[in-house]
Amino acid sequence: MRYQALRVAVAAAVALSLAVPAQASPRPDQPVSLGGKKVLLVNDDSVQAAKPDGSDGRGIYVLRRALCQAGADVAIVGPWASQGAKSRSTAGSPAASVAPPLAVPAEFAGDCAAAPGHGLVLGACQGSTPCGPGSPSITPADVVELALTGVLPQRLGWTTGPDLVVSGVNAGPNTDVSVNLSGTVGAATAAVERGVPTVAVSAGTRVAPPPSTETYTAAADVVVRLLASPRIWTLVRDMVLVNVNQPDVTPGSGPSPMRWTSVGRVAQGWVTYVPAGDGTYQLSYNPVTPAPQFEEGSDTKALFDGYVSVSAVAVNRGYTGRLPG
Numbered sequence: 050m051r052y053q054a055l056r057v058a059v060a061a062a063v064a065l066s067l068a069v070p071a072q073a074s075p076r077p078d079q080p081v082s083l084g085g086k087k088v089l090l091v092n093d094d095s096v097q098a099a100k101p102d103g104s105d106g107r108g109i110y111v112l113r114r115a116l117c118q119a120g121a122d123v124a125i126v127g128p129w130a131s132q133g134a135k136s137r138s139t140a141g142s143p144a145a146s147v148a149p150p151l152a153v154p155a156e157f158a159g160d161c162a163a164a165p166g167h168g169l170v171l172g173a174c175q176g177s178t179p180c181g182p183g184s185p186s187i188t189p190a191d192v193v194e195l196a197l198t199g200v201l202p203q204r205l206g207w208t209t210g211p212d213l214v215v216s217g218v219n220a221g222p223n224t225d226v227s228v229n230l231s232g233t234v235g236a237a238t239a240a241v242e243r244g245v246p247t248v249a250v251s252a253g254t255r256v257a258p259p260p261s262t263e264t265y266t267a268a269a270d271v272v273v274r275l276l277a278s279p280r281i282w283t284l285v286r287d288m289v290l291v292n293v294n295q296p297d298v299t300p301g302s303g304p305s306p307m308r309w310t311s312v313g314r315v316a317q318g319w320v321t322y323v324p325a326g327d328g329t330y331q332l333s334y335n336p337v338t339p340a341p342q343f344e345e346g347s348d349t350k351a352l353f354d355g356y357v358s359v360s361a362v363a364v365n366r367g368y369t370g371r372l373p374g
Contacts (some may be wrong), residue, residue, distance in 0.1 A: 080277040084120035087166075087210035089196055089240075093135060093189040094220050095127040096127040096150040096172040098157075104259040105131055108218030108252060108269075111262065113168065115269035116215070117161040119276075122165050124205060124226075126196040128232075130186040133233040137239065140187045142175035145195050151182070168204045174202075183338035189216070189236035192361035197243055213276070214240035217250035218268045222258045222294050224348040225313030228362060237290045241364045246285045248272055249362075250293040256353055260297065267305060268295035271357050277310025294348060294358040310355040339353040 084164055088108055098106040116123045126147070150172050161168030173192050174184035186194065187257035193214065201207040219233040228234050237249040252260040252268040260268075271293055275281055281291055292312070296305055318337055343350035348358040 062123050079279070080100055081282060082120065083273065085204075086212045087207055088116055088121045088123045089193075089201065089211040089214045089238045089245075089362055090116075090125045090127070091189055091196070091216050091240075092127050092152045092219060093132045093216075094127075095129060095131045095186070096125060096170060097130070097152075098154050099151065103262065103265070104220040107154070107262070108220060108260065108265045110154060110160070112215065112218050112250070112272065113271040114157060114159075115273050116264070117164060117168070121159050121213075122134050124169040124196075124201060124207075124211070126169075126173060126200055128186040129172040129180050129184050130188055131320050132186055132232045134230045135188045135190070135235055137190050137235040138188050138246055138332065139191050140175055140185070140186055141330040142185075142191075144174060144175070144177040145173050145187050145191070146180050146184075146334055147171040147173050147195075148180040149198060157299045166279050169204060169263040171204075176240060176367050189232040190239040193236050193239040193243075197240070197245070198228070211245065213282075214245050214247045215250065215272060216240070216247065217252075217272075217293075218260075219249075219251035221251060221253045222323065222349075222352055223249065223292065223329055223357060224294055224360075225302040226316045228312055229231055229264055230290065233300075234290070234292060234362065237362075238364050239358065241285055241288060241290050244280045244285055247290045248275065248281070249292060250312075251296070251302065252295045252297075255295045258280040260295075263300050264295060264298050267298045268293065270304065271295055274291075275359065277349065284361065287363075288298050289361045289363055292348070292360045292362045294352050294360075296352050296355050296357065305357045306349040306357060307359060308346040309357045310351045310360050311342055311344075311346055312360050312362060313349045315343055315347070315349065316342045317341065317349070323364045 174180035223231040240247040351358040
């Protein structure tokens with residue numbers, strides 16, 4: 050299917066999902082219910098959620114709450130420590146261990162307790178010794194492989210699941226060419242490669258400051274509404290994941306409008322290495338100056354205009370344009 054046709058089809062499905070509340074239905078053109086769906090949550094921010102600003106995993110717990118309230122059976126398996134900008138990379142560790150995080154935030158501790166999986170939450174680290182403070186983490190893509198092939202079948206008996214993987218809610222946006230660096234999108238990519246419908250979701254208009262709880266909550270609500278669309282669940286057939294970016298919100302502002310977008314082709318900044326004078330080079334990140342002009346219809350343009358951006362990201366990187374000759 051050509052990308053333009055895909056955009057039109059999904060845009061129509063998204064509009065349907067937002068117009069009609071989710072409910073169980075056997076008809077393929079009717080909204081999907083999350084009731085009883087087995088959902089794996091992953092991220093690249095870790096499962097610790099110990100920092101006051103919420104940048105180390107708070108979003109995944111907000112998302113878990115929203116999905117469980119919608120009737121899903123949700124399990125979290127995430128990196129033990131922050132793994133941002135890891136893309137689809139692997140740690141290459143010959144062994145991995147899992148353990149509950151050091152402390153699940155008290156306000157989220159009881160979420161999903163009544164579900165069949167009882168709200169399983171595990172972090173994954175490298176090596177065969179128990180995860181503890183300072184343990185090196187496996188990557189987000191590693192986590193997906195570990196969860197799908199090892200943890201979920203053993204711990205929950207999900208030998209034919211999950212029905213869905215959601216990666217996020219990430220602290221900060223994942224748009225334009227930064228999609229190629231994103232550990233959030235990298236985890237989603239690994240799930241699509243294994244044939245599982247997948248949504249990646251990020252919150253915040255800019256990288257800093259981290260999103261507020263209200264912004265995380267708004268992003269989680271968008272995911273629940275999107276999953277009412279039957280088309281969202283079938284995009285995996287085209288090796289496509291859905292990438293959602295929620296702009297910052299203020300308390301009481303209501304849901305942000307949504308816009309179907311393309312992945313932008315403009316970088317907001319570049320990594321550079323500066324000679325330090327001793328034969329080494331110092332890493333730095335420099336915003337593009339003057340600020341770039343964002344393309345109409347792009348994910349970043351929509352985000353800065355206050356819209357929720359929803360994009361289709363193709364996992365199969367084969368070029369679909371006309372080749373020379």
